[in-house]
Amino acid sequence: MVSFNKFFTSVYLAVVYATVASAAPRPSPVAPPSTHRVHELGKRGLKLVAFNPPSAFETFGTGIEHPTSDSFTESTLEESAVAFIQDRLNIDTSDIAYRTGYTEDETSHAYVQQKHDGIAFSNSVANIAFKNNKVVAFGSSFVKPEQIAKSTPSVSVEAAIAxxxxxxxxxxxxVxxxxxxxxxxxxxxxxxxxxQIQNDEAETFYAAYVDAHSGELTSVVDFVAEATYYVLPVTKEYPTEGFETLVDPQILAASPLGWHSDGVTNTTDTSGNNVVSYKSALTSTTPQSAPDLVFNYPPDLTVAPTTVGNVHLGRVNTFYIVNAVHDTWYLYGFTEASYNFQNANFGKGGNGNDRVRVSTQDSGGTNNANFATPPDGQPGQMRMYLWTRTTPQRDGDLENDIVIHEFTHGLSNRLTGGGTGSCLQTTESRGLGEGWSDAMADWFQQDENLEDFILGGWVLxxxxxxxxxxxYSPSSTVNPxxxxxxxGTTLVHNIGEVWANLLHNVHIGLVDAHGFDPTASSNPDSTAGNAxxxxxxxxALKLQPCNPTFVTARAAWIQADANRYGGANRCLLWGVFASRGLGSGAxxxxxxxxxxxxxxxVAE
Incomplete structure (x- = not known):
């Protein structure tokens, strides 16, 4: 039996029939749920069946010797993987294409594709795990096809696209x-x-496989996989509010290939086009806990955050939060052309290869976190630390307001001054940066009640x-x-508290005037106050000058309202700023x- 490896999270779909335009209705295909899934695609009711037979998979306990064990320690991961497959499957090395691999703790993982005449197979792959210089697991869907097509196409790519x-x-x-x-x-x-075929309105995105000899559509990869994450939702601040299982939280208008693909490489760990979350080394990511992008690592907050399960949870949560915030910001204008953080920019402007790197439980400090923002085209670097104020210690990766605060430094530094990362350098502008970061964390965690906001409470x-x-509060008694x-202060966080409280009160004023939309994070067309x-x-970040002051930052908000809303909120904004001393004569x-x-x- 031909075996297909489920390593690829996207499904390969075989065409059942191409149209439902028939005089007599055809029954929908029925297939075993354990190996197939029926999809209905397109306006004409194209029905495709996902076929996923089980892969051949072997585990070896403490391990078996590698066929080249004498020289194993001197070989690269690629060399070891190719040599094992050659020996195990009796296949020539010219038919093996190493794709990727990494080492985590004591285990190394390699992922390989079959090829023929230099052309890779999409769904004939293998994965190998090594530990202590031995092979501990091997999965494969490598095949010896009964028939294999010629490697020179007879149908043009233009015809295939049509x-x-x-x-x-x-x-x-x-692409x-x-x-x-x-x-x-x-x-x-x-x-x-x-x-690649895309329909943004229908939120569909496929890699279509068109037979290069017959011209027929034979299969597709559905990039819109149902990824599942056990995380603290971005609307919650503290772990005590409850983790949840979220399915497909990505926004395709912002991340068109989802969170685990850049159009070239598909991943099954906490790395993707927008962010990689790791510990100690970029390759030390968290793998899916089950096939098809399931990341389910429940916490045990009664034990140290450095235990294996809690480390995994920290990486999954930061991966989710940075992606979720990326997608919301994208809808509101932090795109490729405006210097955002993505590896692939899909030809939409800006410089790529700069996804955010989140170093979870970073060993470089405690009781803090930081974000480094180099120019567009270089990765942003977030470092999240453990907090030592409690027993057991607490992981800042699990407190969403801290993660959002840090990521917002990337937003403000990239948008101010046009992607240079060097336009918030004065003490006052750096203080404003702290204020924007607090205010953004505040925004994500608010509901229609717009309560007073405390930052970092759980880790303390x-x-x-x-x-x-x-x-942060409109009450001058609660926050004076x-x-x-x-x-007289050079403490940037103290400066930032003044600005963040002003923005907290602006938010309240706008919601009082226009209402609150709980879907605003995914609905930039909303007219509600939070949107x-x-x-x-x-x-305003895009408008303000390099190294802004409170006065120029305020002016940017007023101008932003004039640009987008025709000044509809001008007096409301002036009123809030003036109420804390930042009036027109400040x-x-x-x-x-x-x-x-x-x-x-005045009359208002």
């Missing part, structure tokens, strides 16, 4: 087409043009603990901070307060 576009009700997305072999259920191998032990001096409090706030937040430098608003806003 066929795929019509069948899948989408458009070719201009370079490629040739690959595909093993079919009957044991034959076809040569296929692989083209919970209750009313706060890593800031005061909760005003513009004049910036004077308006986030638009103005990002728009002076930069000596932080002279003023509570005035423009004359046309």
């Amino acid at each position: 066929t795929a576009e019509e069948a899948l009700d989408g458009k070719f997305n201009d 370079e087409a490629k040739l690959e072999y595909v093993v079919l259920e009957d044991g034959s191998a076809i040569l296929a043009h692989v083209v 032990g919970g209750g009313t603990n706060n890593i800031r001096r005061y909760p 901070l005003r513009y004049r409090d910036v004077a 308006v706030f986030l638009h103005l937040f990002l728009d 002076v930069s430098g000596n932080y002279t307060e003023n509570s005035a608003v423009p004359d046309d806003c």
